[in-house]
Amino acid sequence: MNILILGHAGSGKSTLVKNFGEYLEENYSVSRVNLDTATNPIYKAEVDSRNFVKTEEIMEKFGLGINGALLKSVELLKNHIPELVLKDDFALYDTPGQLELFLYTNFGEIFSEKLRGNDISLAIFLVDSYLCRTPENFLSAIFQSVVVSLRTGLQTLTVFNKTDLEKPLSFSKLRELIEKGEGVLSEMLETLLPFYDLTSLRYRTIEISAEKFTGFDELSGAINEIQCSCGDLS
Numbered sequence: 001m002n003i004l005i006l007g008h009a010g011s012g013k014s015t016l017v018k019n020f021g022e023y024l025e026e027n028y029s030v031s032r033v034n035l036d037t038a039t040n041p042i043y044k045a046e047v048d049s050r051n052f053v054k055t056e057e058i059m060e061k062f063g064l065g066i067n068g069a070l071l072k073s074v075e076l077l078k079n080h081i082p083e084l085v086l087k088d089d090f091a092l093y094d095t096p097g098q099l100e101l102f103l104y105t106n107f108g109e110i111f112s113e114k115l116r117g118n119d120i121s122l123a124i125f126l127v128d129s130y131l132c133r134t135p136e137n138f139l140s141a142i143f144q145s146v147v148v149s150l151r152t153g154l155q156t157l158t159v160f161n162k163t164d165l166e167k168p169l170s171f172s173k174l175r176e177l178i179e180k181g182e183g184v185l186s187e188m189l190e191t192l193l194p195f196y197d198l199t200s201l202r203y204r205t206i207e208i209s210a211e212k213f214t215g216f217d218e219l220s221g222a223i224n225e226i227q228c229s230c231g232d233l234s
């Protein structure tokens, strides 16, 4: 099974790849792939994109600033996609800090297509719980998870990280806050609420701490459910 881990800068993607990988390794064979050409992995990567492209070298070679070099890096990485997709009980893919480098590039499109054609694949959209303390921010995270699903074509689990520091809003609290709110923004939020039903959050909110190894049983249970439903479809 392939698990593509996406999320905002600093949401804990690399920590999750390292620690959830260790958790899975108790029962399965696990591979880790670093797709972040700008950062050395904090775990042992079976495949490291930096063996093919290093962003700091691209800056130098092409005289580019950091953003241009990151875009150039994923463009060059496109030539190595077959070497970047592995077969294992679980293959965990760590993506670059900048979400758009995966979601809005041809590299991301081709990579997602390759995953869709290779074993069972799903995406995790990792959210920093601290950024989901208000209804506006909570719903923004849900919509971004839907965008991840649409752009990658993969079933996507929204996972709230860093819950050792902050818990995300519960659905009942979210509804309560929206109903209490006033003004156009609150009205808009209310009309958006049914979107919630389209996401995995309808069944449960997955709350983890990638750093403290908590919530991994729930995460693994949700992944297994997706695996089963994909099995039914195939």
Ligand SMILES: Nc1nc2c(ncn2[C@@H]2O[C@H](COP(=O)(O)OP(=O)(O)OP(=O)(O)O)[C@@H](O)[C@H]2O)c(=O)[nH]1
Binding pocket: 007, 008, 009, 010, 011, 012, 013, 014, 015, 016, 036, 039, 095, 096, 097, 098, 161, 162, 163, 164, 165, 208, 209, 210, 211, 212
């Ligand atoms: N308290 C707490 N800190 C965490 C948790 N997960 C990650 N962190 C910390 O958050 C920071 C960013 O973690 P990373 O794993 O590097 O996040 P990332 O999404 O890979 O970051 P980029 O690749 O730069 O986008 C680090 O200092 C981690 O130690 C968590 O569950 N709880």
Ligand SMILES: [Mg+2]
Binding pocket: 013, 014, 015, 036, 039, 094, 095, 096, 097
């Ligand atoms: Mg990282």
